[in-house]
Amino acid sequence: MVKYAGINKALKGFRDKKIHAGKATIGELINTAADINIKLSDIIIAESMIQTGWNINEFFDRVLNVFNHNLRALELGLKKGHSFLLDRVARDLNESSIKNGAVLDDIFINKSIIYTLATEVGNHEMGLQPAAGTGDSCPYTWLLRALIETESDLEKVKRGISVLLKVSTIFRSGKTTTGCNMEGYGAGSTATAACLVEVAEGTPKQIEHAMVLALSPTIAVPCTPRVMVPGLCANHIASAITTGNNAAKIALNSSMKVNVDIDAMISMAAEVHKKAAPIITEINVKWMRPYFNKNEDIDKWVDSKVLSEERKSAADIKKESSDYMRNIIKNSPPIDNPFGDVVVGGSSMAVGSPTNMGRIVHELLEGEIEEIKIELTYDLFVRRAINVPGILMGAVFGAKTDDIEAYKKVVNYVKEKGIKVTINKVDTPEIQRLFVRTNSGRYMLDSRNRGGGRITIVDSAPSKEMAIKEAKKLGIVIV
Numbered sequence: 001m002v003k004y005a006g007i008n009k010a011l012k013g014f015r016d017k018k019i020h021a022g023k024a025t026i027g028e029l030i031n032t033a034a035d036i037n038i039k040l041s042d043i044i045i046a047e048s049m050i051q052t053g054w055n056i057n058e059f060f061d062r063v064l065n066v067f068n069h070n071l072r073a074l075e076l077g078l079k080k081g082h083s084f085l086l087d088r089v090a091r092d093l094n095e096s097s098i099k100n101g102a103v104l105d106d107i108f109i110n111k112s113i114i115y116t117l118a119t120e121v122g123n124h125e126m127g128l129q130p131a132a133g134t135g136d137s138c139p140y141t142w143l144l145r146a147l148i149e150t151e152s153d154l155e156k157v158k159r160g161i162s163v164l165l166k167v168s169t170i171f172r173s174g175k176t177t178t179g180c181n182m183e184g185y186g187a188g189s190t191a192t193a194a195c196l197v198e199v200a201e202g203t204p205k206q207i208e209h210a211m212v213l214a215l216s217p218t219i220a221v222p223c224t225p226r227v228m229v230p231g232l233c234a235n236h237i238a239s240a241i242t243t244g245n246n247a248a249k250i251a252l253n254s255s256m257k258v259n260v261d262i263d264a265m266i267s268m269a270a271e272v273h274k275k276a277a278p279i280i281t282e283i284n285v286k287w288m289r290p291y292f293n294k295n296e297d298i299d300k301w302v303d304s305k306v307l308s309e310e311r312k313s314a315a316d317i318k319k320e321s322s323d324y325m326r327n328i329i330k331n332s333p334p335i336d337n338p339f340g341d342v343v344v345g346g347s348s349m350a351v352g353s354p355t356n357m358g359r360i361v362h363e364l365l366e367g368e369i370e371e372i373k374i375e376l377t378y379d380l381f382v383r384r385a386i387n388v389p390g391i392l393m394g395a396v397f398g399a400k401t402d403d404i405e406a407y408k409k410v411v412n413y414v415k416e417k418g419i420k421v422t423i424n425k426v427d428t429p430e431i432q433r434l435f436v437r438t439n440s441g442r443y444m445l446d447s448r449n450r451g452g453g454r455i456t457i458v459d460s461a462p463s464k465e466m467a468i469k470e471a472k473k474l475g476i477v478i479v
Helices: 002-016 026-035 040-052 056-065 068-079 089-095 107-126 134-150 154-174 186-199 204-218 232-253 262-291 304-330 352-364 384-397 404-417 464-474
Strands: 369-377 420-426 431-438 442-449 455-461
Touching (some): 002 040, 026 040, 026 154, 026 262, 040 056, 040 154, 056 154, 068 107, 068 134, 089 107, 107 232, 134 154, 134 186, 154 186, 154 262, 186 204, 186 232, 204 232, 204 262, 262 304, 352 442, 352 455, 352 464, 369 384, 384 404, 384 420, 384 431, 455 464
Parallel strands (some): 369 420
Antiparallel strands (some): 442 455
């Protein structure tokens, strides 16, 4: 068919240029598309068809259907959802009227931001299917719904979403530790920019420029405080929309030179993310810790000395912040002389992976559970109010990461059954360990958190081999 001529040309290009589907980088796909004068979506769709064996109609059906659960979460957040962090922000904004511009006068972007927030609220009510994490699933889901509501050409929507999903898979693989630059903000901005340029029928090179521009301001941005502190995440994930849209419009409507290859940009983001996240997270948690949501039932399982130290630390931080600010203000200029001389020139992890650790151990267990010990690296330990229920429901019930009912009831269940629980902090990054004693034996899983529900298995009892086997049976991604 004529409208799929570009896809057929791309399939031929894979053969002629001997490109191995699934092994080419996004930069190589962009350059190939530019060389043979086709859309980026053409070559992305062709690659997926080669990998999966789908025909074009099957491919498009699959692309839209992968959003089914997350669209339901969006709808829940928009109509009646209430988030423990974001309250009912999406409902409030929606009731202020999309058309009246509760956020922006641009109807499409206004819808987009409200739908993104609705998806995040829905995430806190019924969970989301994560990409790099649950953060970037929010802008991805809004984009599909907003495009379907505002774009008359469904073919363009399908192509744009195909490009978006390709970008999302790269960030899912590239993210190895906590950090919003490789999840909600960074991944969301980059995928949004690529999708919007594709829908606007921009060139492959314009898509590359838009992705580079979108990713740039997100480098090394952390997310740890935002997933435990009320409110902050709202503007974080909403910024993925505005940043991605800005980048798309700049790439489409200006001749500004952008000479950074997207492969280099994403590689830099991934490496910065891996090395900077532990340092940035430590500083963020230090200042934000007093404002984290707490769960008194879970804190009962933590050593009283640790809790006492946390209370003292919270009080100290509030005083330290005032002292710190006084030092800043001391050197601030008066507002009638604010500027210096002219200068020429210019400058989704907490719950999914821990729960899957619990699910694997559950499959190894024999007998009735009597005792559970959990060891978590620092940034996971301070978020225990949200990850411990996940670990427990995985270990006790074998519940999947989307089982919100099990998540809500497991803490009380464990208390009623008299199961002894201990939660310890480990200073080594990425560690999550689970030890379970039953009336039949002892079981253990030593793993590393990789975000997006993925883990690395280091050791296990009865055996590492058994743990890997069970993980594969459960469909858990081991990296």
